[in-house]
Amino acid sequence: MAEIRHRVGIKGSAAEIYAMLTTDAGLSRWWTTDTRGAGEAGSVIHFVFGNDGPCFEVIELEPDRRVRWSHYGDMPAEWRGTEVLFELDPREDQTFVNFRHSNWADAGDFLGHCSTKWGVFMLSLKSCIETGRGQPYPDDVHIDFDEYS
Amino acid sequence: MAEIRHRVGIKGSAAEIYAMLTTDAGLSRWWTTDTRGAGEAGSVIHFVFGNDGPCFEVIELEPDRRVRWSHYGDMPAEWRGTEVLFELDPREDQTFVNFRHSNWADAGDFLGHCSTKWGVFMLSLKSCIETGRGQPYPDDVHIDFDEYS
Numbered sequence: 001m002a003e004i005r006h007r008v009g010i011k012g013s014a015a016e017i018y019a020m021l022t023t024d025a026g027l028s029r030w031w032t033t034d035t036r037g038a039g040e041a042g043s044v045i046h047f048v049f050g051n052d053g054p055c056f057e058v059i060e061l062e063p064d065r066r067v068r069w070s071h072y073g074d075m076p077a078e079w080r081g082t083e084v085l086f087e088l089d090p091r092e093d094q095t096f097v098n099f100r101h102s103n104w105a106d107a108g109d110f111l112g113h114c115s116t117k118w119g120v121f122m123l124s125l126k127s128c129i130e131t132g133r134g135q136p137y138p139d140d141v142h143i144d145f146d147e148y149s
Numbered sequence: 150m151a152e153i154r155h156r157v158g159i160k161g162s163a164a165e166i167y168a169m170l171t172t173d174a175g176l177s178r179w180w181t182t183d184t185r186g187a188g189e190a191g192s193v194i195h196f197v198f199g200n201d202g203p204c205f206e207v208i209e210l211e212p213d214r215r216v217r218w219s220h221y222g223d224m225p226a227e228w229r230g231t232e233v234l235f236e237l238d239p240r241e242d243q244t245f246v247n248f249r250h251s252n253w254a255d256a257g258d259f260l261g262h263c264s265t266k267w268g269v270f271m272l273s274l275k276s277c278i279e280t281g282r283g284q285p286y287p288d289d290v291h292i293d294f295d296e297y298s
Contacts, residue, residue: 006264
C-alpha cells in the first residue's frame with residue numbers, strides 16, 4: 001500500500017495545533033472554509049469543496065498528540081479505505097506535525113496530486129498558527145489548471 | 150521501499166521545463182542557485198546548499214519527456230541508493246510534471262520532511278516557468294525552524 005507523508009515545524013503549542021485539527025472552526029481555517037461535523041471519536045467530518053467533498057470518521061484522538069481519521073463514504077473513489085494521521089511532536093522552539101495519508105491501493109497520478117496538495121495545506125496550517133492567516137479552500141494555492149475548473 | 154511523489158501542472162511547454170531540469174542555469178532557478186555539473190547521461194550534478202549538498206548522476210534523458218537521476222556520494226545518508234524521476238506529460242493547456250523520489254530504505258521523519266520540501270520546490274519550478282521567478286535556495290520557503298540553522 002502506498003502512503004503520502006509530510007512534516008512541518010510550527011511555531012506554536014501542540015494544544016493550538018490540536019484545536020486546528022479537531023474542531024470545525026480550526027479545520028476551516030486551513031483546509032476548507034466549509035467544514036462540518038468535527039467532534040469526538042466516532043464523529044464524521046464533511047469537508048466541502050464547492051458542491052461536494054470527502055468525509056472522514058474520527059477514529060482516534062489523543063489530546064495534543066495524535067488525531068486519526070478513517071475515510072468515510074464514496075468520494076474520491078481513490079481514498080476509499082485510506083486513513084489520515086496527524087502526530088504532534090512538541091520541541092523546545094516548535095511543534096512538529098508528522099502527517100500521513102496511508103493505505104492507498106494505487107500509487108498513481110492522483111496520489112502525486114494529493115501529495116503536493118497536502119503539502120500546500122500543511123503550509124496553510126503552519127501559516128494559520130504563525131501569522132493568523134491560512135489559505136483554506138477557496139483561497140488555496142493551486143498546483144495545476146484542472147483544479148476546481 | 151518508500152517513495153515520495155508529487156504532481157504539478159505548469160503553463161509552459163515540455164521543452165521549457167526539460168531545460169529547467171537538465172542545465173545548471175535551469176536547475177539554479179528553482180532548486181538551489183549553486184548548481185554545478187548538469188549535462189548528458191553520465192554527468193554528476195552537485196547541488197550546493199551553503200557549505201554542502203547532494204550529488205546525483207544523470208542516468209536517463211529522453212528529451213522533453215523524462216529525466217532520471219541516481220543519488221551519488223554519501224550525503225544525506227538517507228538518500229543513498231535513491232533515485233529521482235521527472236516525467237513530463239504535455240496536455241493542451243498545461244504540462245504535467247510527475248515527480249518521484251524512490252527507493253528509500255526508511256519511511257521516517259526525514260522522508261516526511263523531504264516530501265514537503267520537494268513539494269515546495271515543485272511549486273518553485275512551476276512559478277519559475279509561469280512568472281519568471283522561482284524560489285531556489287537560499288530564497289526557498291522554509292517548512293520548519295531547523296532548516297539551515
